[in-house]
Amino acid sequence: MRLRWVRYTVLGAALVTVTNTAPVQADTGDPFAGAPGAGDPYYPLDGNGGYRAEHYDVTVGYNPAGHQLTGSTRVDAVATQAMHTFDLDYSGPQVSKVTVNGLPAGFDRTDEHELVVTPMLPLLPGLPFAVQVEYAGAVTGTDGAGWVFSPSGGAFVAGEPHSASSWYPLNDTPSNKATFALHATVPAEWEVMSNGVKTHDVVQGGNRTVDWEMRQPVAGYLTTIAIDRFEFLEQRTAGGTPLLSAFAPDALQAKGIEQRLPEILDFEEQLYGPYPFDTAGGIYVDTDLQFSLETQSRPIYAPWTDLGTVVHEIAHQWWGDSMSVQHWSDVCLNECFASYTADYLWPERKDGKDVDAQYRETVTKYHDNPKFWEIALQNPGAGNEFTSVYYRGPLFLHALRRTMGEAAFFAAVHDFAGAHRYGNASMPEFRQFVQSRTPVNLDGFFGAWLDRTDRPADEFLYPGSLRS
Structure with missing residues (x-):
């Protein structure tokens, strides 16, 4: 995600956030009920216990007149415990029917986004099961947490960390990733874009x-x-990856930026390894959206998008999408790397910018501003995920690069992303992995940059060529 209003600077004494503090996780006390949350420290009721989703097959009809949605979603999952009841995350229109393994199931909606399902027959650990949920009704426009309505009358879904539950039921935690298929029917004059490959x-x-x-x-x-x-706009990379991008009626001016997508992908493949998905592209909306978002294989771009924004969101295809966070406290793995790629590596290698000078100028500007340093990069706290990772994150990675040296740094980040391809990773894992790739003791460096809430000491702030 790249934010319009932050753009990696401190806004006076405060920082804008886009998240809410999470409720405390409920404890059912029932050993045969899947937990109502996956236990993320920031959002304990996101996701669910008792099973892992493996595939979502989402069938929807959408009529822009009246914003009417009809849906039927199949969730293929595997039980991880014996269960007579379990939850799905869902905040969309009214549910009319739920089946489990083809048999009618009881259901109830609780809290903000819990769909509690009671199958006719208990589910056994280690065995697959399928849930079908049917629903229909009007959807409500939001700002960053689901449906967004466009000036043309169209609509799209975007939001981090929440959005998917507004249009289909799921296990809504990044620690449970699954494959995904969409079948969408709309009036003939409208087009539909989504993730991955268009097959029909x-x-x-x-x-x-x-x-x-x-x-x-x-x-x-x-x-x-x-x-x-x-x-x-259809394009193809030098390596043959097909690219499909879409432009809303008042977003056509962005075609010039998107025509550089093959170049951007080639640049980032050199840094982080082969592009991890079957296709790429972008969805350029013309709605007054305050963020662009790295929706997998095909980011959503707000009208203010510039070249740096595209570089940022494409970097997320490695850092955040293919390799996802284990918990939201690990968000530096997403945003620190996307920001460093767009704000340092692209300007340095494409435009010849002196990024050491850029680093020093930024540190000098905020050296004595305690607000700039007060939110930790590792475990920034619920509600602060999308703050310091944008403006302190690139500084941390540049200082790490100068501490380790060019060869060790770039080999380490390349290999870390590759080792967690299609999986999840945490900041503690990153620290351990990077330490294994250099003889330099990084304990003090990591503590100063990631854990502390004040300015790093000069030995960590100005390593290597960053010394004056």
Whole structure:
């Protein structure tokens, strides 16, 4: 995610955030009930216990007139414990029917986003099961947590850390990634964009039906549906990856930026390894959106998007998408790397910018501003995830690079991303991995940059070539 209003600077004495403090996780006390949350320290009721989702098959119809949604979602999962009841995360329109393994199931909605399901027959650990949920009704527009309505009358879904539950039921935690398929029907004059590969696009009668497949596992908030009167741009990388990008009616001016996507992908493959998905592209909306978001394989770009924003969101395809956080406290793995790629590596290697000088100028500017240093990069706290990772994160990575040396740093980050391809990672794992790749003792460095809430000591602030 790249934020319009922060743009990596401190806004006076305060920082804008885009998250809310999470409620305390409920404890059912029932050993045969899947937990109502996955236990993320920041969002304990996100996700669910008792099973792992493996695939989502989402069938929706959407009528822009009245914002009416009909849906039928199948969740293929495996039980990790014996259960007579379990939860799905869902905050969308009214549910009319739920089945488990083809048999009618009881259901209830509790809290803000819990769909409690009681199957007719108990579920046994280690065995697969399938849940089908049918629902329909009007959707409500939000700002960064689900449906967003476009000036043309279209709509799209975007938000971090929450958005997916507004349009289909799921296990909504980045620690449970699954493959994803979408089958969407809209009036014939509208187009549909989503993640992955478009496998079907047919107009019949007055409707258009479009199928999409995300064949690599994806976290829920990185899935999307976008409906608009799009114009398209098809490209291909030098290595043959097909690219499909879409532009809302008042976003056509962004085509010039998106035409550089093959160049951007080639640049980032050199840094982080082969592009991890079957296809790439972008969805350029013309709605007054305060962020752009790295929706998997096809980011959503706000009207203010510039080249740096595209570089940032494409870096997320490695850092955040293919390799996802274990918990939201690990968000530096997403945003520190995307910001460093866009704000330091691209300007340095493409434009010849002196990034050591850029680093020193930034440190000098905020050297004596305690607000700049007060939010830790590792475990910043619920509600502060999307703050210091943008403006302190690039400084941390540049100082780490100068501490380790060029060869060791770039080999380590390349290999770490590759080792966690299609999986999850944590900041403690990153620290341990990086330490294993250099003889330099990094304990003090990591403590100063990641754990502390004040300015690092000069020995960590000005390593190597950063010394004056």
